[in-house]
Amino acid sequence: AAALALGLSACSSGGAGVGTTGGSIKGKTISFVPGVSGDSFYITMQCGIQAEAAKSGLKVDMQAPQQFDASLQTPIVNGVIAKKPAGMLIAPTDAKAMVPPLLRAKQAGIKIGLVDTKLAQDGLAESSVSTDNRAGGAAAADALAKLIGQKGKVLVIAFKAGASTSDDRQHGFEEQIKKYPNIKYLGAQVNDNSPAKATSIVTATLAANPDLTGVFATNQFAAEGAATGLRNAGKQDKVKVVGFDAGPVQVQQLQRGDVQALIAQQPYQIGVQAVDQLVASLTGRKPNAEIGTTTTTITKDVLSSENGRQAVYKT
Numbered sequence: 001a002a003a004l005a006l007g008l009s010a011c012s013s014g015g016a017g018v019g020t021t022g023g024s025i026k027g028k029t030i031s032f033v034p035g036v037s038g039d040s041f042y043i044t045m046q047c048g049i050q051a052e053a054a055k056s057g058l059k060v061d062m063q064a065p066q067q068f069d070a071s072l073q074t075p076i077v078n079g080v081i082a083k084k085p086a087g088m089l090i091a092p093t094d095a096k097a098m099v100p101p102l103l104r105a106k107q108a109g110i111k112i113g114l115v116d117t118k119l120a121q122d123g124l125a126e127s128s129v130s131t132d133n134r135a136g137g138a139a140a141a142d143a144l145a146k147l148i149g150q151k152g153k154v155l156v157i158a159f160k161a162g163a164s165t166s167d168d169r170q171h172g173f174e175e176q177i178k179k180y181p182n183i184k185y186l187g188a189q190v191n192d193n194s195p196a197k198a199t200s201i202v203t204a205t206l207a208a209n210p211d212l213t214g215v216f217a218t219n220q221f222a223a224e225g226a227a228t229g230l231r232n233a234g235k236q237d238k239v240k241v242v243g244f245d246a247g248p249v250q251v252q253q254l255q256r257g258d259v260q261a262l263i264a265q266q267p268y269q270i271g272v273q274a275v276d277q278l279v280a281s282l283t284g285r286k287p288n289a290e291i292g293t294t295t296t297t298i299t300k301d302v303l304s305s306e307n308g309r310q311a312v313y314k315t
């Protein structure tokens, strides 16, 4: 089956008690549809969603596609429509392809809140809560430039063309890297959220450009694959990697020296704020249409600081 129904994950905090603000929505269900299952970013977000939903007495039902792909996410949305929850929080895997299924959900009377990724069409969702991914891409460019002494050849691994987060991180990076005249940008290659494909991209790029100095991996699976490619070629000390996300595997990679900087998002907060906006919609208040959250750049020395400890994803 394309869908994986998961129960409550073992969140380290939150989820306490039923609050008193729920009123008419107490006991209703909201569905959470992340971009892909088994991804620490979405698991942390789910913890935030559950904790905040519990305060209003809302139940959360999570259904995740097994790959970050609109053709697998669409049947899940169709299944959610059939169940008629009060609301749905979703990270669309493609800004265009997910518009028709989400329009059907809206027409079925389900209030939609976007988390993480966005749609190419306005007015469909009640609200959108996401990282400022362009700024995150620019932060990655600055971090990589610093790590390579502002000179050399750099590559971007875009995790999924057509997903707003991948596109925005890539474009934010591209704009910012232009500010470094001695850095040659080799362009972006797409790994389709597959670590193995990111490894092949790095292997092929090293064959054509043995003087590669840096890689920006636009999400956690791109960073995992990139690190493997560099290790296979014995280049892990020569080529610097900046990755997006700060789940347990990314923190290990930073500690081992497989990557040199992480651009951490705030998945727990995104989940909390998205529930707040959905609750506003469900109780007849006006939701905030657009909420942006910031990133933190984590290097190995930042990791042991209070700031670093706060920024890593807690599942």
Ligand code: T6T
Pocket (backbone or CB within 6 Å): 035, 039, 041, 042, 116, 117, 163, 165, 166, 218, 219, 220, 221, 244, 245, 265
């Ligand atoms: O980087 C996050 C998320 O923001 C992106 O849209 C998809 O990939 C992740 O979930 C990390 O794997």
